[in-house]
Amino acid sequence: MGGSEERVVAVIMVGGPTKGTRFRPLSLNTPKPLFPLAGQPMVNHPISACKKIPNLAQIYLIGLYEERDFALFVSSISNELRVPVRYLKEDKPHGSAGGLYNFRDQIMEESPSHIFLLNCDVCCSFPLAEMLVVHRSYGGMGTILVIKVSPESASQFGELVADPVTNELLHYTEKPETFVSDRINCGVYLFTPDIFTAVQDVSSQRKDRATLRRISSFEALQPANRSLPSDFVRLDQDILSPLAGKKQFYVYETTDYWEQIKTPGMSLKCSGLYLAQFRHTSPHLLASGEGMKTAAISGNVYIHPSAKVHPTAKIGPSASISANARIGAGVRLVNCIILDDVEIKENAVVIHAIVGWKSSIGRWSRVQASGDHNAKLGVTILGESVMVEDEVVVINSIVLPNKTMNVSVQEEIIL
């Protein structure tokens, strides 16, 4: 089948600045793909997973952010992981499949036999090598990573039906109102270069329909796709749905964890999931708490080497402390992300929260939340440079950058 020189390319879609407002207030200061989970930028996790792909030639990041937002990151990650990573900026949104097609020349530069397409804001174990093996055995145009979820939550995603024996994709529908299936699309795909032809077909069909509409006024009354330009092609509705059941696409089911990282609350949950994964795959990254001079560590904790943590503090489970943070005596941190340059003073408590860059948490103050990662105010978020004064309590709230909290609040958004 494949020659020994079968090269594989991975493409990671990173999104753009004005699109995802759900990640505010954290996205006011940093592009979502660069927000740290378990001590590493969000996009690092799929990039590291790509290293498991045999014969990986190149990784492309495609997004709408300015090139300068990713320049530093791309050069340092390429060096660190010894894998070429490039950022390609889309001039306008092309849809999930259109984006891939837009850069087909670069992607096909090294004539890869296979192309992975990953979404940056997906948190999972990325079983990419296994997908490659089964994909070759199916021989289709693409293989989709799927996972089983509860029937109630399935309607938030793309639901698919697959043949239990051949694993062929039989039916695909995006966010249906009625129950179709409890298997959903994880946002991780493997394609052969035929995918580009499929996208091109969709574009041409749309152009033809547009021409037809100009000729026949009856066509103009059709509601679907009326306003989509011909180069805006969505993977789900425009490719997977129509081609399901035509022996083109197959599924690979994962039983590991899977989450979408759409909100700050979910980013805290996913940071915890990745910390738990490090316990198995890279335990050296986690803090060990051995020795007299280190703080007490409970569960999975990441502490950046430049952070200073007082020995009487107790950290974890599921805590992540970024560069240059200073954690004072007697501080208790549970299920939280402490970002760069934060100062947490003596005896403060932080539970179920994200504390933004350069913020300061006063002595005996308390920053906490219910811990419901899905609720709007279920995780307390402090933006960049927020000062919480001594003894102040901030519960189930979101505080935008550059504010000083000198009175206690609950269930509030502080602009």
Add this chain to the structure above:
Amino acid sequence: MKALILVGGFGTRLRPLTLSVPKPLVDFANKPMILHQIEALKAIGVTEVVLAINYQPEVMLNFLKDFEAKLEIKITCSQETEPLGTAGPLALARDKLIDKSGEPFFVLNSDVISEYPLREMIEFHKSHGGEASIMVTKVDEPSKYGVVVTEESTGKVERFVEKPKLFVGNKINAGIYLLNPSVLDRIQLRPTSIEKEVFPEIAAEGKLYAMVLPGFWMDIGQPRDYITGLRLYLDSLRKKASPKLAAGTHIIGNVLVDETAKIGEGCLIGPDVAIGPGCVVEPGVRLSRCTVMRGVRIKKHACISSSIIGWHSTVGQWARVENMTILGEDVHVCDEIYSNGGVVLPHKEIKSSILKPEIVM
């Protein structure tokens, strides 16, 4: 003559508008807030204005180049690397404020709008011969502010009382000062409060005098006061019979409409409305007590009151927007939506009604 405008920091109280531009550049009555002050200073012969800022100097400097050329006044920035309070910035800008002439210089607070009777203030300052003059204004609820207690006949300041629990007076610091260069010798380059440290010292020596501000005064640093401030400002334009106010059968009360804005048939606009450049107000729209910023489109039959509509936003057909709704830049309210006090961050689409005041991020 020189002047310093205390611009300060992040303008968080005017969010979501200040998430898009720094506060001094937020438009008020169709003009950036700071331009009102710079024009008033230029009118009485100030040749150089120093802006004391600690946030986004690049954005400010770009705009300022424009104003400098148009107004023929020199504008410079003095940037604080750490917040210096209300007096520290004066020390930082010392070299720019004093020259050989020994003339006094103005200090204005950038959040304030008023009629700026600066010429009268210069006369007042000369006549009492003291070291510093401040404008005070009468308010209904003095305990919200710092009260200035003065000697009735001369205006000499006896003392400052911060947020007094019992009534001591109803005049508060209006944020407009005229200071002799010697005042700078009293201010060290560190975070210092002019009301709490510097002025009380000068008052104790009997060298501080207060003039009651004639006309309106408002601190427009937050949305509710911004809307009230617009009413006061337009009212003062009416008193001066300003030609800038709009007229017509579709206009009620005081309304400002930029010449590049378009208003359709069957609209009823006013009172107390400002419509910015390039706006399109489609037929059948009702606007009252609101500000519509540059590039906004208000679609047919919509009704907006007591709200601020941010730059380049759209309000859909038959939408009703009221009760301190603040739309940030590029917010799109869909057709038939009701917003009761929604505060919406930039780049959002509002597809479902907001029934009670809430922040939409």
